[in-house]
Amino acid sequence: MARNLYGPGVRMGNWNEDVYLEEELMKDFLEKRDKGELLIQKNRRMKNLLLQPVPLSVAQDGCVHFGDRVMLVSPHHAEPRAERFLPGDLSLCLAPDEIRARLTDRFELPCGLSAAPTRAPVRRNAFAVLGVDREAVGDVLRFGQNFRLGITLGCEDRMLYLSSDHRTLLRSSRLSSLQEVYLTEEDSYLNCWQAAFPDPQLRLEWEGHPVPANTRILINHSHTNRGLAVHRHLFSRSYFGKEAEVAAHTHLDTHRVEMPRNHWMLVTGSPRGAASTMLDVPRPPVERGPAPEPGPELDTPGPQ
Template identity: 70%
Template sequence: MATSTLTGQVQEGGQARERRMAQNLYSPRVRLGNWNEDIYLEEELMKDFLEKREKGQLLIQRNRRLKENLLRPMQLSISEDGYVHCGDKVMLVNSDYPETEAHLVLGGDLSLCMTPDEIQAHLSDELEVPCGLSAAQTKIPVGRNTFIILSEDRNAMGQVLRYGQNFCLAITGGFEGKMLYLSSDHRTLLKSSKRSWLQEVYLTDEVSYLNCWQAAFLDPQLRLEYEGYPIPANAKVIINHCHTNRGLAAHRHLFLSTYFGKEAEVAGPHPLSSGPSGKQDRRGSCLVSGENGAGDHLSLAELGMGRAEVRLGGA
């Protein structure tokens, strides 16, 4: 009995010594686990971070550059004779109109804007092609909503734009050496607008017949009579795609969650019709130039809503 008691005391004493040794051995300065590998990993991560920061490849840096270009202030063109010309810098705006269910639509004046995909924009410094479009509640001319009217052959700069004449709408998005063209094509099972599944409208750098558009007189009863006449500023027109005979339209009731917030979908659903003009007013577009009756030519950006605008039609 005494022997067993002595043996137990010896064992307890040995365990106490081991605990004291462990406490002395594993002090706060002792490193446990794969500490050497962790240090090298942290050094590699820091080196990779500094290298990307030096090259401007961090997501925050790309995000800032993209916003600086797309939101860069732009100067719209000046109309000296009251007409719209090839080479003019304009905004495409869908005017607000009363709605019976205003809470279900995106109200206010909507301007056509380029809307790059957020994920693709973070992966590359270049604009994605094709690039999406949307209609946003903005009246300020910036890189993402300022378009340039070009002739079909891109050479007739300064020429007066006429009803029924083919023209192109190009945009730089605030980037230098980059030109994208407003385009559209027939709807297919694999290619259509995101929300309405109608004919898609997009921006591309390819020059083709899909870039061509026409401006038609708003009143269908007088449309043929006005073919070939110059398009005056502040006159409502219909912007129609030449290849598909579909009118450009902003769907205020179809919302898109874009890089810049909630915006409306833009598509080409409406064929050019010769019916009553009552329904055409919503889809009518307006080419507005900066001029006044006294002959003092103002910058279009100084005229509030009196800018050079091509107003999209709502669905």
């Protein structure tokens, strides 16, 4: 019985072209691998850069100073009008575009921001408190004083500033269509922010006082007078997973008081070696809440 003895191994005609094509593809793959140009290598370098641990500054006097490296954390709060939201403490993080991040290991500016459920200080969520006028490094940051928040991109030594501007038809937040918040290299008045006391009845009294660290405050944009807010019910699929949207908008309740969406904390490092930030330090019982009332079984006298 006759058998077909021809196949790719005979290196004839189209079969020979297929063998050459496979060899060229393998050669191109090995060349890109040696140069570090594969997509998986680019993604790995970006993740290693943004997830590199960064030590935070320790507030010895309990206040925030110019030059400190802090985390911007939105304390946990529920969204009563939403069935699904992102719980826990959310930190403000650099969020590069997912498609562009998978194609290159460089950042496209302006770069987006998001709120991620991470409590570890890494390069993508560690911000430096910078002065605007002639504030010296080490001076105390005060309520109502302009300041900048910058983040450094590793060995590139590039400072990106937290910025915002009025929303337009061409520029707004992607999910809520509110005022966009982004990171840019441009040094302008759009980078200026101010800290405000959460209680509006005591806001004027706290004007000019030092900003305490690890305490709830408001962060308002100096140019547009909009508060930095996190929308826990609006999810975005970022390069690092499921995160919440961040925008510049002042959310007021029926009493004209800022809602918890606008509450932030400038979290500093912990002086204890076992904890990296003050979020990991257990709070005293007085700050956790009122002590539970004794039950009926505690009121009855025991046997004599």
